Amino acid sequence: MHGNFPGQFLDIAPFLAAKLDARVVFLTLSDNPQGINLPGVDCRRFERHREAGKETHHYLKSVEVAVLNGQAVVRQLLTLKSQGFVPDVVISHCGSGYAGYVKNIYPKCKLISYVEWYFTDQNSSLLSPDVSVDELMRLNAFNIPSQQESLQADVLVCPTHWQAGQFPVELQRKIQCIFDGVSPTLFPEGAYREPLEIVGRDCSSPVKIDPGALLLTYGTRGMEPLRGFPEFMRAASMAMQVFEDLQVIVYGADRI
Secondary structure, three states: OEOOOOHHHOOHHHHHHHHOOOOEEEEEOOOOOOOOOOOOEEEEEOOOOOOOOOOOOOOOHHHHHHHHHHHHHHHHHHHHHHOOOOOOEEEEEOOOOOOOOHHHHOOOOEEEEEOOOOOOHHHHHHHOOOOOHHHHHHHHHHHHHHHHHHHHOOEEEEOOHHHHOOOOHHHHOOEEEOOOOOOOOOOOOOOOOOOEEEOOOOOOOOEEEOOOOOEEEEEEEEOOHHHOHHHHHHHHHHHHHHOOOOEEEEEEEOOO
């Protein structure tokens, strides 16, 4: 389960379907605008029946959205259950409430939750140099859906030890660090013999990259402190001073 599709599960979902001869169902909020097809995977969309109320305390808007997400997932799970689907394992992207009520429907399933971020006063200040007390209190409430799911989960999976170290000690005991990784076979040396043309959303003409070019890239959903963008820009500036022929391409949206 993931709000986006396919999220971190692009490879693992079809792998499990093929290698285990298992029935794999992917539940998502996304309407899959990219048209991605995962072989052997039954993709089903769930939808919140409404958004957080206007009168909801602003600390708790994310909590209410998480509850609404959990309800939407339950509606799909009840449909699946009526069709005889009883999962052995549920893998969920944690923090948005998707797996908040899974154990109410399937109490015997093993729940694996993929955790990424736990807000503390210290790491919140990394996102903005001027975090008010009010904002810290609001961010603290962001942890409530993660806490609920993490306590129910049988196993927590986290990409890096630093991220895992932000979680409370009681939850760290359940975390296994499995690095997401970068595939070194995706762009092997010598794979491209012709210039690459990269089309930008706001570019008047494509950017051309020669096969032998020295290239530094940054790819993200939003160019923001949470995703290390300021650090990348500082590092890119230093690298361009050392390597005069270095080309730098940033791919992402200017959003938070």
